[in-house]
Amino acid sequence: MSYVDDVLAMVVAKNPAQPEFHQAVKEVLESLRVVIEENEEEYRKNALLERLVTPERVIMFRVPWVDDKGQVQVNNGFRVQFNSAIGPYKGGLRFHPSVNLGIIKFLGFEQTFKNSLTSLPIGGGKGGSDFDPKGKSDREVMAFCQSFMTELCKHIGADTDVPAGDIGVGGREIGFLFGQYKRIRNLYEGVLTGKGLTYGGSLARTEATGYGLLYLTQELLKCNGKDIKGQTIAVSGAGNVAIYAIQKAQQLGAKPVTCSDSTGWIYDPEGIDTALLKEIKEVKRARLTEYAAQRPSAQYHEGKGVWTVKCDVALPCATQNELGLEDAKSLKENGCFAVVEGANMPTTLEATEYLQKNGILFCPGKASNAGGVATSALEMSQNSERLSWTFEEVDNRLKTIMVNIFHNLDDASKKYGMEGNYVAGANIAGFLKVAEAMKAQGIV
Numbered sequence: 001m002s003y004v005d006d007v008l009a010m011v012v013a014k015n016p017a018q019p020e021f022h023q024a025v026k027e028v029l030e031s032l033r034v035v036i037e038e039n040e041e042e043y044r045k046n047a048l049l050e051r052l053v054t055p056e057r058v059i060m061f062r063v064p065w066v067d068d069k070g071q072v073q074v075n076n077g078f079r080v081q082f083n084s085a086i087g088p089y090k091g092g093l094r095f096h097p098s099v100n101l102g103i104i105k106f107l108g109f110e111q112t113f114k115n116s117l118t119s120l121p122i123g124g125g126k127g128g129s130d131f132d133p134k135g136k137s138d139r140e141v142m143a144f145c146q147s148f149m150t151e152l153c154k155h156i157g158a159d160t161d162v163p164a165g166d167i168g169v170g171g172r173e174i175g176f177l178f179g180q181y182k183r184i185r186n187l188y189e190g191v192l193t194g195k196g197l198t199y200g201g202s203l204a205r206t207e208a209t210g211y212g213l214l215y216l217t218q219e220l221l222k223c224n225g226k227d228i229k230g231q232t233i234a235v236s237g238a239g240n241v242a243i244y245a246i247q248k249a250q251q252l253g254a255k256p257v258t259c260s261d262s263t264g265w266i267y268d269p270e271g272i273d274t275a276l277l278k279e280i281k282e283v284k285r286a287r288l289t290e291y292a293a294q295r296p297s298a299q300y301h302e303g304k305g306v307w308t309v310k311c312d313v314a315l316p317c318a319t320q321n322e323l324g325l326e327d328a329k330s331l332k333e334n335g336c337f338a339v340v341e342g343a344n345m346p347t348t349l350e351a352t353e354y355l356q357k358n359g360i361l362f363c364p365g366k367a368s369n370a371g372g373v374a375t376s377a378l379e380m381s382q383n384s385e386r387l388s389w390t391f392e393e394v395d396n397r398l399k400t401i402m403v404n405i406f407h408n409l410d411d412a413s414k415k416y417g418m419e420g421n422y423v424a425g426a427n428i429a430g431f432l433k434v435a436e437a438m439k440a441q442g443i444v
Contacts, residue, residue: 003040004029007049018102020320020345024109025053027349031424032431034416046443048435055108057081060101061151063129065143067136076100077148079127081161082108085437088159089125090115090373092166095173099128103320107166110344111373113430114366117405120377125161127152133168134285145176153181158189158383164376165194167319170240171206175199190383193376202379204394205372210244211395212371213315213342215402218252220363220422221313221338223410229253234311234336235272236260237318238281238288241342241369245315247274258306260318261288265306270297310334317342325350332358341365352423367405367426374401 001009011025029036029049036043043049059079067073078101081089091111094104104126112124129148133141156163165174174194181191195201204211218228233249233256235242246256255271261281266272266288273295280290292300307314307327314336316323320343328351331339338361341347345365347355355362375398382388412432413425 002033002037003044003049004033004036007053010050011053015102015105018105020106021102021109023349024106024345027345027352027423028109028113028427028431031421031427034418035428035431046439048438051438052083052434053109055080055082055105056084057155058101058105059152059155063131063144063148063151065140065147067140067143075129075131075144077127077129077151078104079152079155079161079163080104080108080125081155082124082126083112083434084123085434085441086116087121087123089161090122090164090376091124091126092128092164093169093173093177094126094128094166095131095133095168096128097130097132099130104128106320107344110366112434113427114370115373116430116433117367117408117426118370118374118377118401119404119408120374120401122162122373122377122380125163126166127163128166128169131168133173138172141173142176145173146180149177149180150184153184156181156191157187158191158380162190162376162380163192164373165240167239170194171196190380193379195379200379200383202375202382202394203389203391204398205375205379206240207244207247208375208394208398209241209369209372210246210317210342211248212374212398212402213241213245213317213340213368214248214252215371215399216363216368216406217313217315217338217340219403219406220340220361223406224361226337228313231255231312232257232310233313233315234258234306234309234331235315235317235342236265236306236322236346237316237343238277239317241372242315242317243274243277243281245317245342246272246277249315250274254313257311258309259288260304260306263287264289264300264302265304266291266298266300267309268295268298307331308334311336312338314339315342316346318346319343320345321348323347323351325354327351328354331355332360337361339363340368342369344369356421356423361420361422363406363409363422364426366430367409367422370405371398371402374398
């Protein structure tokens, strides 16, 4: 067997019942075959791939907390410090009932390449808990966050590991986590990103992932002879990424017509009302049924169905594996010509292959949703320098980073004879930087 096949078999054998992690590793290594085969003897001798797919450190812990009824609850906490070859570990915390070790490992592995693509000095990590903040009072969320950070604070720091938010972890949670870290460690440092503006946060960080997604989408279309202006866009999700992707799409002259949450989805042929969506999701924390109730042009549908709508561009911004093979076929039938991922691995392998084989432009999340972590790294820089940049400064840096990411993966795909295969391009461009750093630092 080839070196890639050997390592893929090892990953499955050593990490049982972790399908998301298996999927992420397979997607990356399969697209790296051409690079690995050029250097197979050296890579195999130094076990470079084995080290690449094995986290440097996995931290698992219990999180006991007391609910409003006085009942003690216990959740599981995780932090996977995957690779620090190019900088301190950097990656979000996810609070969601679906969180388990396999999902955190998949996210940390993806984060390593995503962070490499930003060109900023940050390594890959991820963490979280199976705690569900939905329906919890602020006091309960605070109690959980304080307990979670009481353990996590032993393993993180501004030059070691800098967590951020992810699904279920927004400004409220980051505030509670930072307060507990500061209290225990007696350090006021840039250890968490996504902080509030009054205590070290960065302007444009809230918008960064969604805005960055659209900056890369705009460049992708431009380099393929199309203009984003006037395009109809289908968006999934109604969280931070989706909301600001919708907002930036409208600013660029496109018309986003869908959004979704865990119970249903909205089709609004007049275009999503961003102000109303923000009010419902960010202020009221309510369901999309309220959007439909207040917006006469909107149609609410239970369950899934965003990808059945006629559109030019699809932006999956919800969660992993939300866009399957049948969804990909629906998009193709409805005239979609580009799919750009806003979430982490939202498209299944089968759907990705179908889209690529059918000539639909496809860009993976490790490139297109890197705007969030890139701006987190900019927040780290501001914290280190004790500075605060303007919204325009951060936004301009973000746009430059996203445009450069597209051209880096485009150039890599062309260099290795796979022009237009942006999945391979992203993986190759991200891998080469990490691999060079790992080789330079010896067998560690």
